[in-house]
Amino acid sequence: MLIFVIRRIGTMALTMLVVSILLFLLLELQPGNVAIKVLGPYSSEEQRTLWLEANGYFEPVYQRYLNWLLNFVTGDFGDSVRFKVPVGEILWPRLANTGILAVATLAVVVPISLLLGVLAGMREGSKLDRTISVGSIITTSIPEFASAPLLGAIFVFWLGWLPGTSGMIDGFDLTQLILPVMVLALYDFGYVTRMTRASMAEVMMTHYIRTAVLKGLPYRVVIMKHALRNALIAPFTVIMLQINWLLSGVIVVEFFFAYKGFGALLLEASLNQDIFMIEACAMVAVFVAVATQTLADLGYTYLNPRIRFS
Amino acid sequence: MAVDVQDVPRRESALLRALKGIALIRESAVGVIGLAIIVFWVLVALLADVIAPFPPNQNYLPLATPFTPTLDGTGMFWLGTDLQGRDILSRIIHGSRKVLMLAPLATFCAYAVGIPMGLAAGYKRGWVDDVLSFLSNVILSFPILVLYVIIIATIGSSALNILLAVTFASAPGIMRIVRGLVLDLRNREYVFAAETRGEPSWRIMLIEILPNARGPLIVDACLRVGYVIITIGVLGFLGLGLPPPDPDWGGMINEFRVMAMSFPHMTVFPCLAISSLVLGFNLLADGLREVSLRD
Numbered sequence: 001m002l003i004f005v006i007r008r009i010g011t012m013a014l015t016m017l018v019v020s021i022l023l024f025l026l027l028e029l030q031p032g033n034v035a036i037k038v039l040g041p042y043s044s045e046e047q048r049t050l051w052l053e054a055n056g057y058f059e060p061v062y063q064r065y066l067n068w069l070l071n072f073v074t075g076d077f078g079d080s081v082r083f084k085v086p087v088g089e090i091l092w093p094r095l096a097n098t099g100i101l102a103v104a105t106l107a108v109v110v111p112i113s114l115l116l117g118v119l120a121g122m123r124e125g126s127k128l129d130r131t132i133s134v135g136s137i138i139t140t141s142i143p144e145f146a147s148a149p150l151l152g153a154i155f156v157f158w159l160g161w162l163p164g165t166s167g168m169i170d171g172f173d174l175t176q177l178i179l180p181v182m183v184l185a186l187y188d189f190g191y192v193t194r195m196t197r198a199s200m201a202e203v204m205m206t207h208y209i210r211t212a213v214l215k216g217l218p219y220r221v222v223i224m225k226h227a228l229r230n231a232l233i234a235p236f237t238v239i240m241l242q243i244n245w246l247l248s249g250v251i252v253v254e255f256f257f258a259y260k261g262f263g264a265l266l267l268e269a270s271l272n273q274d275i276f277m278i279e280a281c282a283m284v285a286v287f288v289a290v291a292t293q294t295l296a297d298l299g300y301t302y303l304n305p306r307i308r309f310s
Numbered sequence: 311m312a313v314d315v316q317d318v319p320r321r322e323s324a325l326l327r328a329l330k331g332i333a334l335i336r337e338s339a340v341g342v343i344g345l346a347i348i349v350f351w352v353l354v355a356l357l358a359d360v361i362a363p364f365p366p367n368q369n370y371l372p373l374a375t376p377f378t379p380t381l382d383g384t385g386m387f388w389l390g391t392d393l394q395g396r397d398i399l400s401r402i403i404h405g406s407r408k409v410l411m412l413a414p415l416a417t418f419c420a421y422a423v424g425i426p427m428g429l430a431a432g433y434k435r436g437w438v439d440d441v442l443s444f445l446s447n448v449i450l451s452f453p454i455l456v457l458y459v460i461i462i463a464t465i466g467s468s469a470l471n472i473l474l475a476v477t478f479a480s481a482p483g484i485m486r487i488v489r490g491l492v493l494d495l496r497n498r499e500y501v502f503a504a505e506t507r508g509e510p511s512w513r514i515m516l517i518e519i520l521p522n523a524r525g526p527l528i529v530d531a532c533l534r535v536g537y538v539i540i541t542i543g544v545l546g547f548l549g550l551g552l553p554p555p556d557p558d559w560g561g562m563i564n565e566f567r568v569m570a571m572s573f574p575h576m577t578v579f580p581c582l583a584i585s586s587l588v589l590g591f592n593l594l595a596d597g598l599r600e601v602s603l604r605d
Contacts, residue, residue, distance in 0.1 A: 018448045026464055137596055141589035143540040145547035146581035149563060153574030164571035248455030252544060256567060267548060270463030278460060285456045
């Protein structure tokens with residue numbers, strides 16, 4: 001088990017390393033472009049050369065990459081071109097805001113989708129199963145950027161129940177969190193439901209469930225004591241991987257509802273060519289994604305004794 | 311005991327078999343609905359010039375709500391007009407063209423890259439597999455939209471760049487699926503037979519293995535077209551999509567998103583259009599899966 005953990009973490013580090021190389025090649029390969037992004041399009045050739053000289057951009061590429069990586073690992077992401085302050089000062093509070101959004105979304109998605117998935121998978125092919133399955137296909141077909149205006153139109157324009165933006169200008173306001181969470185949850189729960197359903201349906205086909213039913217156990221006991229424990233292993237992984245999707249979703253939702261989070265920051269940085277901010281945001285996003293994937297793998301292995309002991 | 315050649319039924323032509331395969335979808339109600347939605351939008355896109363009541367970029371009455379008659383009373387803005395007075399229905403009709411051309415094309419390109427990668431990884435194994443699998447894991451570890459935003463913001467937004475970005479981001483996933491299928495198929499007897507005959511490996515991969523992996527790939531392609539439609543839409547929505555003024559559904563939502571809460575008709579209808587098209591592909595994929603599992 002320990003060797004497995006070490007290997008997974010090694011793979012994770014290697015992945016991050018390759019991602020950093022890709023990012024570096026995409027954004028910093030040509031020093032001239034970096035200078036234009038930092039100093040603006042109206043800077044003179046001389047200014048750019050001076051800046052490049054001062055920041056070590058005339059060194060060979062691998063040397064520059066190593067310096068860049070060293071700074072990155074030590075938490076020095078450079079200064080934001082747009083905000084003129086160190087990237088970290090802007091990034092960390094924004095990331096915390098997105099964390100709130102993500103936790104709230106998962107708190108809604110996980111119970112609902114597990115419940116629906118188990119109900120659907122319990123009796124495969126039943127009316128309830130078909131309804132839940134088709135329902136989850138429909139909700140996953142409405143992308144976040146479409147459900148946001150749709151739900152906005154319903155709850156803000158027609159019903160007038162909720163605020164239409166989530167800028168949190170006057171401090172934290174729970175009502176402003178409802179619409180973003182609703183949009184994210186609506187898109188995400190369908191997938192987890194379908195995966196839970198598939199896992200549950202598979203377990204229901206096994207011999208030990210048939211034995212449990214045939215020896216006359218009440219159906220409720222069969223489900224609660226025998227089926228659920230095995231059926232919920234796969235959804236655990238799916239939920240962890242869902243965080244990767246959530247990171248995509250928050251870009252759309254935060255942009256639409258003007259929520260001051262990480263996704264909106266990444267988008268603004270990209271649109272404004274705020275190069276060091278893009279790099280930091282991208283690395284953080286990939287780190288979160290890879291870390292949750294690794295946790296999902298480790299958790300899956302831990303939960304499933306058939307893998308753990310082989 | 312010689313088998314009489316006459317008794318062996320002749321294999322039907324490939325086209326006929328393909329048509330029969332498509333006809334199987336009628337056994338799944340969900341699949342038929344999905345196919346109907348897709349056919350509907352394809353017809354709309356083909357006939358856009360005929361059925362659109364107004365030219366898509368022409369300015370009329372600004373901010374008309376749905377069912378507003380035109381000033382001269384001869385026509386009707388069925389879905390209203392936007393801030394610049396352009397007819398929303400006509401823009402949706404014309405916008406279907408872009409998405410229906412670009413999404414399948416981008417999916418096709420992703421497959422054209424992903425399939426050879428998956429075949430090579432699954433059939434050759436060894437270091438080829440290790441390298442390709444690791445690279446695809448790296449790309450798949452990006453939250454997908456983060457990847458798109460960074461790529462498009464850096465290389466600029468055009469139809470070609472969207473195509474490239476979709477290929478780059480989707481090929482690894484396709485490779486993974488193909489690889490999995492190949493790992494299963496490479497131990498079949500007909501593959502061993504081909505190897506014994508001394509067929510070159512490219513021939514075994516393309517002629518022996520790939521056609522037998524088509525079932526799951528077709529289902530996946532349907533789902534993937536849906537994802538690509540979402541991708542094109544979301545890029546338009548984030549302001550990274552195709553350049554204006556020609557209508558593009560995601561772009562239409564983006565243009566008036568700040569007014570979505572006060573004049574919802576400008577954004578609601580493009581939202582419905584894009585959701586219905588994605589739904590069509592998702593339902594078709596579900597139907598195909600159901601039908602293919604049945605026999």
